Amino acid sequence: xxxxxxxxxxxxxxxxxxxxxxxxxxxxxxxxxxxxxxxxxxxxxxxxxxxxxxxxxxxxxxxxxxxxxxxxxxxxxxxxxxxxxxxxxxxxxxxxxxxxxxxxxxxxxxxxxxxxxxxxxxxxxxxxxxxxxxxxxxxxxxxxxxxxxxxxxxxxxxxxxxxxxxxxxxxxxxxxxxxxxxxxxxxxxxxxxxxxxxxxxxxxxx
Amino acid sequence: xxxxxxxxxxxxxxxxxxxxxxxxxxxxxxxxxxxxxxxxxxxxxxxxxxxxxxxxxxxxxxxxxxxxxxxxxxxxxxxxxxxxxxxxxxxxxxxxxxxxxxxxxxxxxxxxxxxxxxxxxxxxxxxxxxxxxxxxxxxxxxxxxxxxxxxxxxxxxxxxxxxxxxxxxxxxxxxxxxxxxxxxxxxxxxxxxxxxxxxxxxxxxx
Numbered sequence: 001x002x003x004x005x006x007x008x009x010x011x012x013x014x015x016x017x018x019x020x021x022x023x024x025x026x027x028x029x030x031x032x033x034x035x036x037x038x039x040x041x042x043x044x045x046x047x048x049x050x051x052x053x054x055x056x057x058x059x060x061x062x063x064x065x066x067x068x069x070x071x072x073x074x075x076x077x078x079x080x081x082x083x084x085x086x087x088x089x090x091x092x093x094x095x096x097x098x099x100x101x102x103x104x105x106x107x108x109x110x111x112x113x114x115x116x117x118x119x120x121x122x123x124x125x126x127x128x129x130x131x132x133x134x135x136x137x138x139x140x141x142x143x144x145x146x147x148x149x150x151x152x153x154x155x156x157x158x159x160x161x162x163x164x165x166x167x168x169x170x171x172x173x174x175x176x177x178x179x180x181x182x183x184x185x186x187x188x189x190x191x192x193x194x195x196x197x198x199x200x201x202x203x204x205x206x
Numbered sequence: 207x208x209x210x211x212x213x214x215x216x217x218x219x220x221x222x223x224x225x226x227x228x229x230x231x232x233x234x235x236x237x238x239x240x241x242x243x244x245x246x247x248x249x250x251x252x253x254x255x256x257x258x259x260x261x262x263x264x265x266x267x268x269x270x271x272x273x274x275x276x277x278x279x280x281x282x283x284x285x286x287x288x289x290x291x292x293x294x295x296x297x298x299x300x301x302x303x304x305x306x307x308x309x310x311x312x313x314x315x316x317x318x319x320x321x322x323x324x325x326x327x328x329x330x331x332x333x334x335x336x337x338x339x340x341x342x343x344x345x346x347x348x349x350x351x352x353x354x355x356x357x358x359x360x361x362x363x364x365x366x367x368x369x370x371x372x373x374x375x376x377x378x379x380x381x382x383x384x385x386x387x388x389x390x391x392x393x394x395x396x397x398x399x400x401x402x403x404x405x406x407x408x409x410x411x412x
Contacts, residue, residue, distance in 0.1 A: 004347050004372050006318040011344070011371045018370040043249075044368045044393030078398065081287035112212040138217070141210050162250045162398070164224040165217045166210050187250030190398045192284065192368070 012206060015041055022046040031059035035182065035200040039160075042196035043188070053175055054182040058156050061180055062130050062201045065155035071095050072198055073122050073154075074132045075115055075139035075161075082195025083132075087203035097121040116142035127152025130201070133159050134194025137166035144170075144177050156180045158197045162189035218412055221247055228252040237265040241388065241406040245366075248402035249394070259381055260388040264362050267386055268336050268407045271361035276334050277301050278404055279360075281321055281367075282341035288401025289338075293409035303327040322348035333358025336407070339365050340400025343372035350376075350383050362386045364403045368395035 005011055016037055023046040025033040032054050040048050066072075071093040074080040080096040088094075097103065097118040107117035115136030122129075126146070131154045133140045140159050147153060159174040159181055161167045171183040184193060211217055222243055229252040231239040238260050246254050272278075277299040280286040286302040294300075303309065303324040313323035321342030328335075332352070337360045339346045346365050353359055365380040365387055367373045377389040390399060 004344065004375065006316075006322065006344060008313075008319040008344075011319070015370040041369065043396060044370065044373065077287040078284050078401070081283040082397070107214075110212075113214040113217070116212065138210065138212060138214075163247060164221045164250065167250065169210065190249060190396070191288070192396045192398055195284070 016206060019046060023049055025049055028052065029059075032182070035059055035197050038196040038200035039184070039193045042192040043190070045188075048184065048188070051185045051188060052182070053185055055175075055180045058180045058182050059201055062156035062158075062182075065128055065130050066090065066092055066202055068128070070128050070130055070155055071125055072130050072132055073119075073125060074134070074194070075118070076135035076191050078191035079132050079134040079194045079198075082134075082192060082199075084199050084202075087199050087205065089202065092202075095122070095125065112142065113138040115139040119143055119146060124152060126154055129154045130198065131157040131159075132194045132198050133157070133161050134189065134191035135161055137161045137163060137170040140170040140174055141166065144173055144179075147177070147179065153179065156182070158194055158201075159183040160189040160194040160197065163187060222412060225252060229255055231255055234258065235265075238388070241265055241403050244402040244406035245390070245399045248398040249396070251394075254390065254394070257391045257394060258388070259391055261381075261386045264386045264388050265407055268362035268364075268388075271334055271336050272296065272298055272408055274334070276336055276361055277331055279325075279328050279331060279335050279337050280400075281324070281339045281345035282397050284397035285338050285340040285400045285404075288340075288398060288405075290405050290408075293405050293411065295408065298408075301328070301331065318348065319344040321345040325349055325352060330358060332360055335360045336404065337363040337365075338400045338404050339363070339367050340395065340397035341367055343367045343369060343376040346376040346380055347372065350379055350385075353383070353385065359385065362388070364400055364407075365389040366395040366400040366403065369393060 019040045067089045069090040074096040080094045103114050107114045116138040119142045225246045273295045275296040280302040286300045309320050313320045322344040325348045
């Protein structure tokens, strides 16, 4: 037990080297591969690349948005908690509205989940934002409804909800929506992966 | 897109039914199976049970500790953010010391990661606590060192760090430590799974 590696930088370096040795990243452009390496680091699974899909240029556009000061809008507090503030280029706002006291009433009125209703409080901040959905498929569906109804368009949507009911379908819908996106297709996903994607996009630092 | 399920309770119910239909939970006692179902819900992978290991009675002991008012000590802010406060039986404290300003200095002094050094600030709160490690293998190794050196023993350790360097080894070490534990062996794990385990233990509510 006493001989485990204690140096944080060495742990990161060895982790990323292991991932790059084991994962097949050959189908991905370099910037998406970098994001995928960090998502693999967050979940421990090197077979993740087979489920990663994206629109061309999404990583550079999301990064530019952050450099321009765009907020990061998250569906879950865990996603927001996982964003490393020191990596953000403009001390960007990281926003999750799920615990806003208006959300339960909104959800009841809309007949939907609190996760979905919380998006209605994003308002004009949607325009040009980087969206990180790491938990609720209903939140991703709601985002697509809002945009279809004329809400301001985000710069990029990281669509990485997890689960068994609606998760896979919501990611297919995002990929077909015309919005700039990066998704992990299927049931896998989650707040750690979504936060890892934000952290990879936010900075070149390993 | 417009016909997705919007009812939160129905989504939970259908999700858990899908998991119970697909996952092989036959090797697990009922209370560990229930925790495992919620961990599967958090990661989207029904093959998780093969990696779940535990000491006999860990779930009931952890639950009793929470009913007695024990704190929940977390290695990462994401784990703390994922604990559903409404499920806690005694409004238990949920503690993560990683952002304490003393941590960088402690880490430098100990020659270890900030995640590991943060545990040195748990102090006497360790005694009888429920520990949720969802991120850093070094934090789990450090916990074992502290207990071996005579620190107060926690009631239960949910050892679910993720990753490529030390994660699997730290969980093997925990399983052999004599501490009451629940682990997900191998590289998989993470803050969402760790928080899900806490949430399952905290309450019988689905």
